[in-house]
Amino acid sequence: xxxxxxxxxxxxxxxxxxxxxxxxxxxxxFAAWAGFDTRLMGMVAALAVIWVGFHLQTGLFLTPxxxxxxxxxxxxxxxxxxxxxxxxxxxxxDLSVGSVLxxxxxxxxxxxxxxxxxxVWWNPLATILIGLSLGALIGAFHGYVxxxxxxxxxxxxxxxxxxxxxxxxxxxxxxxMAPLDTTYQIxxxxxxxxIGATWSWVGGLAAIVILVWYFVSSRARRRKYGFTVRPLWxxxxxxxxxxxxxxxxxxxxxxxxxPGTTVPxxxxxxxxxxxxxxxxxxxxxRSTRFWRYVFAIGGNPEAARFSGIPTRRITxxxxxxxxxxxxxxxxxxxxxxxxxxxxxxxxxxxxxIAAAVIGGTSLSGGVGSIxxxxxxxxxxxxxxxxxVLMDLPSALQNVVQGAVLVVAVWLDVVYQRYRRR
Amino acid sequence: xxxxxxxxxxxxxxxxxGVHALEDVTVDLYAGEVVGLVGHxxxxxxxxxxxxxxxxxxxxxxxxxxxxxxxxxxxxxxxGHGIETxxxxxxxxxxxxxxxxIFLGREIMRGISLNEDAMEAESRKVLNxxxxxxxxxxxxxxxxxxxxxxAVAIGRAIYFNARILIMDEPTAALGPQEARxxxxxxxxxxxxxxxxxxxxxxxxxxxDHADRIxxxxxxxxxxxxxxxxxxxxxxxxxxxxxxxxGKTQGNAAxxxx
Numbered sequence: 255x256x257x258x259x260x261x262x263x264x265x266x267x268x269x270x271x272x273x274x275x276x277x278x279x280x281x282x283x284f285a286a287w288a289g290f291d292t293r294l295m296g297m298v299a300a301l302a303v304i305w306v307g308f309h310l311q312t313g314l315f316l317t318p319x320x321x322x323x324x325x326x327x328x329x330x331x332x333x334x335x336x337x338x339x340x341x342x343x344x345x346x347x348d349l350s351v352g353s354v355l356x357x358x359x360x361x362x363x364x365x366x367x368x369x370x371x372x373x374v375w376w377n378p379l380a381t382i383l384i385g386l387s388l389g390a391l392i393g394a395f396h397g398y399v400x401x402x403x404x405x406x407x408x409x410x411x412x413x414x415x416x417x418x419x420x421x422x423x424x425x426x427x428x429x430x431m432a433p434l435d436t437t438y439q440i441x442x443x444x445x446x447x448x449i450g451a452t453w454s455w456v457g458g459l460a461a462i463v464i465l466v467w468y469f470v471s472s473r474a475r476r477r478k479y480g481f482t483v484r485p486l487w488x489x490x491x492x493x494x495x496x497x498x499x500x501x502x503x504x505x506x507x508x509x510x511x512x513p514g515t516t517v518p519x520x521x522x523x524x525x526x527x528x529x530x531x532x533x534x535x536x537x538x539x540r541s542t543r544f545w546r547y548v549f550a551i552g553g554n555p556e557a558a559r560f561s562g563i564p565t566r567r568i569t570x571x572x573x574x575x576x577x578x579x580x581x582x583x584x585x586x587x588x589x590x591x592x593x594x595x596x597x598x599x600x601x602x603x604x605x606x607i608a609a610a611v612i613g614g615t616s617l618s619g620g621v622g623s624i625x626x627x628x629x630x631x632x633x634x635x636x637x638x639x640x641x642v643l644m645d646l647p648s649a650l651q652n653v654v655q656g657a658v659l660v661v662a663v664w665l666d667v668v669y670q671r672y673r674r675r
Numbered sequence: 676x677x678x679x680x681x682x683x684x685x686x687x688x689x690x691x692x693g694v695h696a697l698e699d700v701t702v703d704l705y706a707g708e709v710v711g712l713v714g715h716x717x718x719x720x721x722x723x724x725x726x727x728x729x730x731x732x733x734x735x736x737x738x739x740x741x742x743x744x745x746x747x748x749x750x751x752x753x754x755g756h757g758i759e760t761x762x763x764x765x766x767x768x769x770x771x772x773x774x775x776x777i778f779l780g781r782e783i784m785r786g787i788s789l790n791e792d793a794m795e796a797e798s799r800k801v802l803n804x805x806x807x808x809x810x811x812x813x814x815x816x817x818x819x820x821x822x823x824x825x826a827v828a829i830g831r832a833i834y835f836n837a838r839i840l841i842m843d844e845p846t847a848a849l850g851p852q853e854a855r856x857x858x859x860x861x862x863x864x865x866x867x868x869x870x871x872x873x874x875x876x877x878x879x880x881x882x883d884h885a886d887r888i889x890x891x892x893x894x895x896x897x898x899x900x901x902x903x904x905x906x907x908x909x910x911x912x913x914x915x916x917x918x919x920x921g922k923t924q925g926n927a928a929x930x931x932x
Binding site: 475476478479480481538541542543546549550552553554557558559560561562563620621 | 728730749750751754760762766767768769770771775779780782784787788789791792793795796
């Protein structure tokens with residue numbers, strides 16, 4: 255006889271689903287072998303369909319000029335989306351990024367125009383430092399209230415959404431601050447905001463060298479531990495695809511000349527910032543303990559705590575990163591506009607969250623990827639850009655973007671269900 | 676004089692709000708021994724082990740390890756003393772792979788980078804030691820079977836040379852075959868000189884594995900008995916009525932005082 259066999263046994267919350275084998279098709283097997291993410295490939299395919307669709311409609315979409323502009327337009331959201339991935343993976347949300355962008359941008363513009371002398375070398379430097387510190391401070395405040403005072407992040411950042419939008423107005427009582435420092439405008443990707451053909455190729459080659467080194471060294475390491483590696487020709491194929499992508503991108507950015515000339519603009523500075531931050535986050539940061547802990551917290555907060563992970567501190571740092579990225583987006587947005595306005599970044603939080611979610615970040619936490627989210631950002635911006643080319647009224651654009659977000663998440667739910675069965 | 680207990684928790688008190696979760700509970704555990712902790716839901720078993728594993732702090736009471744008084748403020752402290760816990764269903768982060776779970780909180784690093792390959796190789800070794808095969812270690816543990824998941828949880832404990840293992844309902848989620856595997860594992864670990872606190876609802880489970888049984892009822896220790904000297908009915912009486920069967924061993928810690 256046993257004591258409590260009558261009482262229902264505590265069924266574990268996570269009854270393990272049956273292992274899935276034999277359901278993988280050739281395509282998935284190829285993707286796994288090549289180290290490609292099937293999800294990411296799906297997104298790239300969706301992006302290609304959208305691009306070709308718009309091009310067929312307008313005849314203007316797939317031109318160097320439009321794609322160059324598309325990348326610049328994507329950079330504000332693209333810079334922030336990596337932070338939002340971390341926030342959402344850690345089971346939090348940040349609704350305030352648009353307002354923080356606006357507030358920090360306004361403060362920077364105000365300092366630049368009203369407080370410091372314009373066109374001295376240290377003006378942009380000082381204003382940017384102020385902006386970044388302010389972003390970090392706001393993020394730390396959010397993180398502190400969420401992690402230590404245990405106020406739900408939805409509420410904290412909803413409050414900040416209102417408060418910092420109001421704050422952006424209060425800095426100058428609603429006056430627009432313009433024009434800004436010319437050096438500062440480099441960050442906006444305007445007429446002086448790209449690095450030219452030569453430097454673009456230098457950057458591209460550097461990226462290629464790093465890529466090749468990464469593939470070669472990780473192969474060597476896996477051999478050392480006796481893990482299976484791809485056949486050599488497969489390795490070459492994967493490297494070739496990656497190198498081809500980088501080279502193609504640089505070539506594209508070099509195909510859009512300055513007006514009335516044949517001088518190529520090259521990589522725009524804001525796009526470099528977006529790519530740099532994205533690469534930094536998905537390589538260096540991704541390999542740190544911090545990153546692992548963010549995902550552990552998102553996957554199982556209790557297990558994380560029981561493992562001795564300082565969950566509060568990690569949550570705080572996540573919000574600090576988000577704040578700094580919102581400030582960087584503020585730099586790009588104000589520099590691009592060549593003005594500080596109190597409406598900068600309005601509704602940006604929605605684009606950022608949508609991009610993260612479309613990029614495969616799960617709102618239930620624990621799942622997300624930076625490359626996916628950045629493609630999500632480009633995808634959202636492509637829709638906007640294409641609809642502008644089609645001359646759709648902005649009200650209709652909002653309707654379409656909202657619908658796309660819901661459909662994308664629904665597709666994700668279907669995808670997740672398929673994966674688990 | 677008898678040998679020193681590996682762990683001794685002496686006069687532990689813990690209250691949540693006005694509710695006394697534990698009142699004056701004293702238990703001990705020797706090396707190479709399995710002590711079963713039994714009692715109804717809410718009897719205080721989980722609270723007691725969470726104090727030992729550093730999840731909660733005790734309101735009062737003392738903890739001795741190898742006769743030395745220790746302070747356990749958090750899970751890190753507990754691990755520092757060789758105490759590892761295998762929770763029923765809080766053990767794993769489902770979205771991470773097996774190596775990430777095994778090394779969670781104690782990653783192998785290479786500079787500021789996680790050394791994923793080293794962790795994968797070490798995980799493979801420790802799982803082989805448990806004679807559990809996991810086909811792909813790079814897959815999230817969500818896709819593993821119940822037995823494989825339990826092996827990951829146990830592997831996580833033994834990799835770091837735990838001396839004191841707390842197992843909270845280790846077989847509750849498992850099928851009979853997998854439960855037998857875990858039973859084998861318990862014997863194996865005991866043979867290696869680990870002390871194990873085994874928490875279970877299933878009295879058969881406890882009788883199969885435990886050398887001694889400590890019974891808790893509404894936050895108090897009813898008593899500790901040697902498994903060999905009592906019947907299952909005796910223990911049931913202790914659990915339900917809260918009374919001793921009258922043939923408790925000499926060193927049994929009895930509630931009260």
